[in-house]
Amino acid sequence: MSMSSPSLLPPGVNRAGLWEERERLRAKRDLLQRQSRELAFQHYPTFIAAATCCRDISADFRASREQLAEAVNKLPDLAKIASKFKESTQQVRT
Numbered sequence: 867m868s869m870s871s872p873s874l875l876p877p878g879v880n881r882a883g884l885w886e887e888r889e890r891l892r893a894k895r896d897l898l899q900r901q902s903r904e905l906a907f908q909h910y911p912t913f914i915a916a917a918t919c920c921r922d923i924s925a926d927f928r929a930s931r932e933q934l935a936e937a938v939n940k941l942p943d944l945a946k947i948a949s950k951f952k953e954s955t956q957q958v959r960t
Contacts, residue, residue, distance in 0.1 A: 906913065
């Protein structure tokens with residue numbers, strides 16, 4: 867009596883089908899890689915322009931943050947000056 871090993875494949879799937887699926891997936895991967903390269907080459911100027919825009923926007927945000935921080939740091943002094951001005955105008959009115 868010989869014991870056959872149980873199949874690890876799901877019912878209805880055979881080894882030949884697995885090899886065919888493997889080849890189909892490999893061909894699909896190759897096609898997608900080729901299409902991605904073609905897209906990048908066809909739209910290279912657009913990709914470069916987008917990268918330049920992103921860099922410029924990042925620099926603008928950085929400058930805005932620095933200017934905002936500077937303004938926030940100056941607010942206490944501005945509040946003091948405004949308070950002194952208010953006091954001096956009240957003295958003039960009385």
